[in-house]
Amino acid sequence: xxxxxxxxxxxxxxxxxxxxxxxxxxxxxxxxxxxxxxxxxxxxxxxxxxxxxxxxxxxxxxxxxxxxxxxxxxxxxxxxxxxxxxxxxxxxxxxxxxxxxxxxxxxxxxxxxxxxxxxxxxxxxxxxxxxxxxxxxxxxxxxxxxxxxxxxxxxxxxxxxxxxxxxxxxxxxxxxxxxxxxxxxxxxxxxxxxxxxxxxxxxxxxxxxxxxxxxxxxxxxxxxxxxxxxxxx
Amino acid sequence: xxxxxxxxxxxxxxxxxxxxxxxxxxxxxxxxxxxxxxxxxxxxxxxxxxxxxxxxxxxxxxxxxxxxxxxxxxxxxxxxxxxxxxxxxxxxxxxxxxxxxxxxxxxxxxxxxxxxxxxxxxxxxxxxxxxxxxxxxxxxxxxxxxxxxxxxxxxxxxxxxxxxxxxxxxxxxxxxxxxxxxxxxxxxxxxxxxxxxxxxxxxxxxxxxxxxxxxxxxxxxxxxxxxxxxxxxxxxxxxxxxxxxxxxxxxxxxxxxxxxxxxxxxxxxxxxxxxxxxxxxxxxxxxxxxxxxxxxxxxxxxxxxxxxxxxxxxxxxxxxxxxxxxxxxx
Amino acid sequence: xxxxxxxxxxxxxxxxxxxxxxxxxxxxxxxxxxxxxxxxxxxxxxxxxxxxxxxxxxxxxxxxxxxxxxxxxxxxxxxxxxxxxxxxxxxxxxxxxxxxxxxxxxxxxxxxxxxxxxxxxxxxxxxxxxxxxxxxxxxxxxxxxxxxxxxxxxxxxxxxxxxxxxxxxxxxxxxxxxxxxxxxxxxxxxxxxxxxxxxxxxxxxxxxxxxxxxxxxxxxxxxxxxxxxxxxxxxxxxxxxxxxxxxxxxxxxxxxxxxxxxxxxxxxxxxxxxxxxxxxxxxxxxxxxxxxxxxxxxxxxxxxxxxxxxxxxxxxxxxxx
Numbered sequence: 017x018x019x020x021x022x023x024x025x026x027x028x029x030x031x032x033x034x035x036x037x038x039x040x041x042x043x044x045x046x047x048x049x050x051x052x053x054x055x056x057x058x059x060x061x062x063x064x065x066x067x068x069x070x071x072x073x074x075x076x077x078x079x080x081x082x083x084x085x086x087x088x089x090x091x092x093x094x095x096x097x098x099x100x101x102x103x104x105x106x107x108x109x110x111x112x113x114x115x116x117x118x119x120x121x122x123x124x125x126x127x128x129x130x131x132x133x134x135x136x137x138x139x140x141x142x143x144x145x146x147x148x149x150x151x152x153x154x155x156x157x158x159x160x161x162x163x164x165x166x167x168x169x170x171x172x173x174x175x176x177x178x179x180x181x182x183x184x185x186x187x188x189x190x191x192x193x194x195x196x197x198x199x200x201x202x203x204x205x206x207x208x209x210x211x212x213x214x215x216x217x218x219x220x221x222x223x224x225x226x227x228x229x230x231x232x233x234x235x236x237x238x239x240x241x242x243x244x245x246x247x248x249x
Numbered sequence: 250x251x252x253x254x255x256x257x258x259x260x261x262x263x264x265x266x267x268x269x270x271x272x273x274x275x276x277x278x279x280x281x282x283x284x285x286x287x288x289x290x291x292x293x294x295x296x297x298x299x300x301x302x303x304x305x306x307x308x309x310x311x312x313x314x315x316x317x318x319x320x321x322x323x324x325x326x327x328x329x330x331x332x333x334x335x336x337x338x339x340x341x342x343x344x345x346x347x348x349x350x351x352x353x354x355x356x357x358x359x360x361x362x363x364x365x366x367x368x369x370x371x372x373x374x375x376x377x378x379x380x381x382x383x384x385x386x387x388x389x390x391x392x393x394x395x396x397x398x399x400x401x402x403x404x405x406x407x408x409x410x411x412x413x414x415x416x417x418x419x420x421x422x423x424x425x426x427x428x429x430x431x432x433x434x435x436x437x438x439x440x441x442x443x444x445x446x447x448x449x450x451x452x453x454x455x456x457x458x459x460x461x462x463x464x465x466x467x468x469x470x471x472x473x474x475x476x477x478x479x480x481x482x483x484x485x486x487x488x489x490x491x492x493x494x495x496x497x498x499x500x501x502x503x504x505x506x507x508x509x510x511x512x513x514x515x516x517x518x519x520x521x522x523x524x525x526x527x528x529x530x531x532x533x534x535x536x537x538x539x540x541x542x543x544x545x546x547x548x549x550x551x552x553x554x555x556x557x558x559x560x561x562x563x564x565x566x567x568x569x570x571x572x573x574x575x576x577x578x579x
Numbered sequence: 580x581x582x583x584x585x586x587x588x589x590x591x592x593x594x595x596x597x598x599x600x601x602x603x604x605x606x607x608x609x610x611x612x613x614x615x616x617x618x619x620x621x622x623x624x625x626x627x628x629x630x631x632x633x634x635x636x637x638x639x640x641x642x643x644x645x646x647x648x649x650x651x652x653x654x655x656x657x658x659x660x661x662x663x664x665x666x667x668x669x670x671x672x673x674x675x676x677x678x679x680x681x682x683x684x685x686x687x688x689x690x691x692x693x694x695x696x697x698x699x700x701x702x703x704x705x706x707x708x709x710x711x712x713x714x715x716x717x718x719x720x721x722x723x724x725x726x727x728x729x730x731x732x733x734x735x736x737x738x739x740x741x742x743x744x745x746x747x748x749x750x751x752x753x754x755x756x757x758x759x760x761x762x763x764x765x766x767x768x769x770x771x772x773x774x775x776x777x778x779x780x781x782x783x784x785x786x787x788x789x790x791x792x793x794x795x796x797x798x799x800x801x802x803x804x805x806x807x808x809x810x811x812x813x814x815x816x817x818x819x820x821x822x823x824x825x826x827x828x829x830x831x832x833x834x835x836x837x838x839x840x841x842x843x844x845x846x847x848x849x850x851x852x853x854x855x856x857x858x859x860x861x862x863x864x865x866x867x868x869x870x871x872x873x874x875x876x877x878x879x880x881x882x883x884x885x886x887x888x889x890x891x892x893x894x895x896x897x898x899x900x
Contacts, residue, residue: 067463091465103460105453116453119446120465165464319690321816366868370875376630377875379693380823383816384867391860506701506812513694549708556698560683563695567686 019077020045020201021066021095021169026074028058028065035061036072036225043169043218048195048202050216050233052209054245058225059205060100063171066090066203067097079168092120096167100174102158106147110138113146113157117164127164134190135160152183159187163194170194172204176211184208188215213237267570271525278532289418291535297424299531300431304486305501305508306515306523307435308479313517314455315475316363316371318378322385324505326362327483328498329389330355331491332397334484335404344405348488352481359480363473394498402496407488427489434485435524438478442520451475506552507534510559516572526570530555594834598736602729610728611800616841617735618796621742623821623836625789628746631827631879632755633782634762636689639680639696640790641815642703645805647673647791648798649707649714652805655722662726662799663734669795670788677787681780700815704807719806726799735796742789749785758782790818820867826879835878839870 019042028036036058043049051059064070068086076083078093087097096117097103105113114131118124132139138160141149146157155175162170175191176184188211194200206212213219213233221229221242229236236242282289305323312320320326330351337347366385370377408426412419442448453461454471462468486508487501494500511530515522534555538546545554562570598613605613626640647669654660654668680699687695707714714720726734749755757778760768769775798805817840825836844863874881 069459069462087459087462088465088467091463097463099460099463103457103463105456105460107456108449108452112449115446115449116461116464116466119450161464313690317690319693366872369872374875374880376636376823376827377871377877380820381868381871383820384864384871386816386864387860388864388868391858391862391864395858395861509694509697513691517690544709547709549705553702553705556702559698560695563687563691564683567688567691569691 018045018080019043020047020079021083021203022075022077023062023066024075024077026062026065026072026076028061028070028072030061030070034225035070036065038074039065039222039225039227041220041227041230043201043203046195046199046201047218048191048204048216050212050219051203051205051222052207052212052219053222053228055207056224057222059222060173061225062222063097063099063173063203063205066171067095069099091165094165094168095171096162096165096169097171098158098162098173098175100177102154104146104154104158104161106145108146109143110146110149110157111142113161114138114164117161119165121164121166127166130166131160131163134163134193152179152187155179155183155187156190159190163198163200168201170200170202170204172202174205174207176206176208184211191215209242267566271529271570274529281536286416286418287539288536290420291539292532293418293420293428294424295532295535296528297428297431297531298535299511299528300428301486301489301504301527302507302511302531303524303527304431304434304482304489305504306512306527307438307520308482308486309508309512310515310517310520310523311475311479311482313512314520315451315472316367316378318367318371318375318382319509320479321379321382321505322389323479323483324501324508325386325389325393326355326358326480327487327490328501329393330358330480330484331487331496331500332393334488335397335402335496338404344407348407351484351488355480355484356477359477360473362480363476367476368469368472390498397498399498404491404496406492408492423492427492430485431489434482438482439520441478447474503552507531507555510555513569514559514562516569518573519569519571522569522571530558533558590831595740602732602736607728610732612842612845614728614731614735614796614800616837617732617739618793618800619818619821619841620739620833620837621735621796622790622793622818623825623833623840624742624746625786625793626818626822627825627827627833628750628758628789629782629786630822632750632758632762633779635684635779635782636693637696637783637786638693638815638819639699639703640786640818641810641812642696642699643673643677643787643790644794644797644814644818645704645707645807645810646676647794648805648810649720649794650791651795651798652720652722652803653714655724655803656720659723662722662724666738666792666795669791673791673794674784674788676791677784678780680787681783682776684783685776685779697812697815700812704810707805707807715805717807719804719809721805722799722803725803731796731800735800738792738796742792746789754778754781822877824867824870824874824877826874826877826881826883832878832882 021043023039023041026036026039027034039058039062041049041051051062053059061070065072066076066083067090068084078095083090083093090097105116108116114128115124118127121127135156138157146154149157159175172191175187179187191202191204192215195202204212204216213236216233219230219233219236220227221236229239229242278292282292305327308323309320312318312323333354334347334351337350338344342350362385366381367378370381406423408423411422413422413425414420442452450461450466451471451474453464454466454468455475458468461471486504490500490504507530508527511527512523514530515524515526534551537554538548538551540546566572601613602610622640622644626637629635629637650669650672651662651665654665655662660668680696684692684695708716711717750758757768757773760771760773761775761778765775794810797809801809821836821840823836824839825832843866844859876883
């Protein structure tokens with residue numbers, strides 16, 4: 017399968033501090049890839065480097081062409097980034113948040129119909145202010161909003177953060193569904209290595225801004241150091 | 250760009266005591282109008298003045314929400330676009346055609362000002378941004394005086410000078426016309442913001458620029474449109490002021506000050522607050538001038554009284570009537 | 580004596596020498612201009628203490644200048660007080676006014692504070708119109724004696740020296756550290772035991788007091804007249820512009836700021852570009868905008884940038900000691 021997204025030797029810095037050192041990874045068409053690592057390893061920075069929110073050097077290629085420009089240009093290319101903090105507009109209603117997801121689209125009605133197949137309960141909360149939703153609901157809303165963009169690639173930053181285990185299972189179930197039924201490629205950053213390795217086909221482990229390990233999840237799950245550091249056994 | 254959480258809480262600014270107070274004030278005004286002719290006249294005149302303050306205040310709030318700066322040059326921009334309308338009428342363009350052309354020109358000017366003067370400094374220094382607008386104030390004032398001179402000029406009265414009588418009260422067609430046009434422009438703007446895709450994108454860009462960019466909103470363009478629309482509101486305010494004070498370079502200076510007061514009164518982040526603040530201020534000042542004891546109701550103290558009212562309200566509600574409470578996170 | 584201190588003292592020595600030299604060689608008219616620059620310096624210094632060191636924005640310093648100015652004019656006119664004696668009086672009165680303004684200002688933040696102080700700038704100059712019996716109304720009130728430009732130049736720059744030394748002493752000690760901590764993070768400062776109300780109102784008081792003295796001198800420089808329209812919004816904005824050009828948080832940029840606001844209107848009125856009296860506004864406004872676009876952090880920012888360039892050049896040069 018050809019690579020949908022490819023990072024080659026990417027560095028990223030926050031002012032004088034360099035956060036990523038020569039990171040290379042690829043996500044194939046329709047694949048789910050995971051980025052694992054401890055706090056401060058550079059996982060979030062990797063996503064930011066892709067969506068153009070942080071200054072970077074190196075090559076990022078998307079669907080065969082170089083990916084350049086800021087977040088709005090990246091969004092228009094077909095990449096939906098659900099950031100840390102979810103990026104929901106707490107002051108706007110659920111429906112307005114979803115409409116914003118369709119900002120780059122023309123045929124909103126179809127997008128809405130499709131989205132409702134996966135998130136039927138959102139219909140009942142149309143006029144509710146997004147900030148008053150619970151944590152789990154906001155995460156779902158963020159995901160739904162990203163899906164409204166009808167992207168080819170979804171970038172997810174720690175979707176399980178702060179959620180009860182039951183909700184985490186539910187969210188990951190939906191992500192898998194979106195991947196299988198819509199052919200949506202996903203690059204998910206997670207601290208919960210266990211569930212991430214169950215969901216993803218490929219995984220990359222970051223340490224201090226570098227790719228320390230990578231490979232198919234099945235292999236990584238059995239890898240000695242991964243088991244000890246991230247899976248706890 | 251990196252922080253996606255804001256310091257303010259989610260609650261809207263309209264709290265129950267404020268709404269109740271406004272309702273009580275409205276009832277008071279109604280009773281007053283029905284019982285006294287003078288009261289009614291002052292209220293209507295106050296409303297139309299207040300509508301002008303409200304439109305300019307709305308322009309200030311639009312810009313403040315979008316770029317977090319107080320545009321000191323808003324009044325002068327409004328004045329300059331009014332002079333442009335004047336020039337058009339000198340070239341034999343009819344008043345209302347000139348009105349619409351001026352609005353288009355104002356929009357373009359607003360966009361250009363944003364792109365050339367504001368965008369470069371926007372993220373570097375708040376003070377620098379304020380000073381740029383102050384510099385614009387001085388520059389525009391100089392340019393207009395240079396081109397047209399400082400002497401009084403007159404445009405054809407857009408609404409005529411007719412006076413209507415209803416139950417012993419005299420209403421001027423001008424006051425009613427000004428009120429109508431100002432309210433109409435505010436409503437059109439509201440429709441734009443609430444119901445259109447562009448309006449939603451603009452709101453998103455003003456609320457959370459980083460999150461808006463992630464859904465593909467071109468934040469800079471949205472801010473430019475915001476400046477353009479603010480300039481349009483200013484143009485309308487200027488054209489509605491001209492029949493009262495006629496055309497001179499200083500025509501909008503006092504109005505700008507009242508509009509500052511109105512905008513802060515309503516809460517700088519609330520468009521509705523700006524309009525209501527303007528109307529309330531207009532009515533209050535007129536009634537105060539009419540009924541207050543001689544020495545504090547005099548016209549010289551009108552401006553200090555406006556600001557005294559503002560300071561009193563701010564002491565009780567430091568972020569204005571409809572402003573959101575600012576929660577500061579550590 | 581450290582190398583840094585030596586360089587600073589040399590710089591100050593040079594400035595003092597220039598001021599004295601110019602004082603002797605300038606024409607009388609230019610001495611008047613020189614006095615104006617000094618007046619702006621004191622006012623801008625005061626504003627810088629407030630904005631640059633404690634982060635409280637005020638656009639109302641014209642009001643404090645008005646209070647100081649009217650104090651001098653009234654005392655001189657009614658009581659024939661010695662002109663120089665009115666200066667400490669103006670200082671004290673405006674200090675108290677500043678503290679009084681600072682107290683309610685504790686409730687306001689950021690732009691709301693700016694607009695509340697703006698309200699002062701607009702309203703206070705109107706008040707003399709109201710009490711015209713004592714203040715001469717729109718015609719203003721005049722001091723008993725009107726000093727010449729030489730006297731003005733000397734006294735103003737003596738005050739500049741005092742102001743500079745005073746500011747330096749205040750800012751280098753505990754008070755200055757408290758101020759800076761408030762600017763950087765009020766919450767952190769408060770949790771470290773810095774009393775916000777005391778230091779914030781103190782800053783307002785000091786800042787206002789400086790403006791008050793500037794206002795007194797301003798009245799003297801304008802033929803001893805204290806008039807409402809001289810202390811209007813324009814004056815407050817000019818001081819703000821001066822502070823912005825100076826750059827916040829630096830004493831040295833202040834001289835550039837004062838020169839900018841004091842001299843530029845003069846220079847632009849003789850600009851060949853437009854020629855009429857309103858050409859002055861066009862040129863001044865355009866230059867203000869240009870300066871802000873190029874130097875958003877003022878002269879202080881420029882100095883800082885140069886300073887860090889020099890430092891990093893030294894660091895990366897292995898042969899430097």
